[in-house]
Amino acid sequence: MGAGVVEKTLDLDGFDRKIINILSGEGRISVTELARRIGLSKSPTQARLKRLEESGVIRGYRALYDPILLGRDHVAFVEVKLSDTREAALAAFNKAVVVIPEVEQCHLIAGAFDYLLKVRTDGMIGYRAVLAEKISTLPHVSHTSTYVAMQAVKEDGVGGNGGGGT
Amino acid sequence: MGAGVVEKTLDLDGFDRKIINILSGEGRISVTELARRIGLSKSPTQARLKRLEESGVIRGYRALYDPILLGRDHVAFVEVKLSDTREAALAAFNKAVVVIPEVEQCHLIAGAFDYLLKVRTDGMIGYRAVLAEKISTLPHVSHTSTYVAMQAVKEDGVGGNGGGGT
DNA sequence: TATGAAATAATCCTACT
DNA sequence: AGTAGGATTATTTCATA
Numbered sequence: 359m360g361a362g363v364v365e366k367t368l369d370l371d372g373f374d375r376k377i378i379n380i381l382s383g384e385g386r387i388s389v390t391e392l393a394r395r396i397g398l399s400k401s402p403t404q405a406r407l408k409r410l411e412e413s414g415v416i417r418g419y420r421a422l423y424d425p426i427l428l429g430r431d432h433v434a435f436v437e438v439k440l441s442d443t444r445e446a447a448l449a450a451f452n453k454a455v456v457v458i459p460e461v462e463q464c465h466l467i468a469g470a471f472d473y474l475l476k477v478r479t480d481g482m483i484g485y486r487a488v489l490a491e492k493i494s495t496l497p498h499v500s501h502t503s504t505y506v507a508m509q510a511v512k513e514d515g516v517g518g519n520g521g522g523g524t
Numbered sequence: 525m526g527a528g529v530v531e532k533t534l535d536l537d538g539f540d541r542k543i544i545n546i547l548s549g550e551g552r553i554s555v556t557e558l559a560r561r562i563g564l565s566k567s568p569t570q571a572r573l574k575r576l577e578e579s580g581v582i583r584g585y586r587a588l589y590d591p592i593l594l595g596r597d598h599v600a601f602v603e604v605k606l607s608d609t610r611e612a613a614l615a616a617f618n619k620a621v622v623v624i625p626e627v628e629q630c631h632l633i634a635g636a637f638d639y640l641l642k643v644r645t646d647g648m649i650g651y652r653a654v655l656a657e658k659i660s661t662l663p664h665v666s667h668t669s670t671y672v673a674m675q676a677v678k679e680d681g682v683g684g685n686g687g688g689g690t
Numbered sequence: 691t692a693t694g695a696a697a698t699a700a701t702c703c704t705a706c707t
Numbered sequence: 708a709g710t711a712g713g714a715t716t717a718t719t720t721c722a723t724a
Binding site: 378381382383384385386413414415416417418419420421422423424427428433435452455456461462463464465466467468469473474505506507508509510511512513514515517 | 534544547548549550551552579580581582583584585586587588589590593594599601618621622627628629630631632633634635639640671672673674675676677678679680681683
Binding site for chain 4: 564565566567568571
């Protein structure tokens with residue numbers, strides 16, 4: 359995305375695609391089951407899986423959690439405007455924002471050199487604290503606009519960490 | 525989120541929290557390894573894992589993919605305004621939007637009764653097709669504004685499906 | 691590159707502390 | 708409720724085609 363053309367030349371055939379699609383829904387099934395579903399025996403299935411993992415197509419596996427049961431059902435989207443949009447400023451912002459655990463997603467948006475953040479907390483009080491203490495103090499932030507989600511109509515599960523506690 | 529207080533009364537102790545945090549990063553490790561890491565023997569670890577799964581805290585497992593290697597690195601956020609925001613209209617919109625595979629996320633936003641959608645495609649051409657043929661034709665849509673992401677600064681992996689092909 | 695068999699390691703179940 | 712041990716099943720490696 360952006361600078362540098364990345365080598366996209368990995369040839370994924372139908373079996374690889376099937377593996378990808380199955381594992382996107384059920385990431386913990388056994389290789390035996392996976393082999394049965396794609397219609398191949400165990401060894402080649404395992405070899406393909408390993409190849410997908412080592413080539414970087416599969417970056418890892420994650421458990422999906424119920425945000426409500428974990429008490430982390432407050433989602434807000436934050437539009438962030440920067441006072442400086444030069445490369446160094448963007449890099450500083452990027453580096454600082456990725457380590458905030460409550461920030462689930464952060465995208466650089468075209469057109470206005472803004473960022474759009476997705477922030478998950480355990481409630482409005484927690485959100486205000488994150489906004490005041492973490493997001494507003496990020497490098498070169500000049501203005502933020504918050505949009506609170508009333509309902510997650512479609513969403514994948516939530517990661518385990520992010521302010522809860524280890 | 526919103527109507528109906530949900531029973532949050534599951535008591536998660538430190539071991540459960542450890543399980544949740546570990547599995548959020550490595551969702552495919554064995555129960556043996558999991559037991560070793562949380563400092564418990566295998567049987568209780570497995571019992572706790574099963575309890576977390578059956579209580580709904582863990583909703584499933586998913587493989588994370590590299591969007592670039594899969595050729596699905598175009599992300600856009602769409603603000604959708606509805607002409608009708610009564611309950612029935614919202615329900616109709618919700619029902620229709622969840623089945624669009626390119627829509628990764630959809631949130632009902634407070635304040636203006638808008639929706640914010642995250643749409644992933646294989647490029648601008650694919651995005652325009654999705655916007656014209658799928659999003660704009662959703663029930664009660666009156667207006668959309670698109671914000672294209674130039675860079676994913678922080679983001680979990682991507683699901684396997686969404687326009688690719690089975 | 692797929693198949694099939696043998697060694698290894700995981701899961702599952704039962705009994706004990 | 709956690710630990711320990713044994714039976715079942717899956718995964719891994721290796722040989723073969």
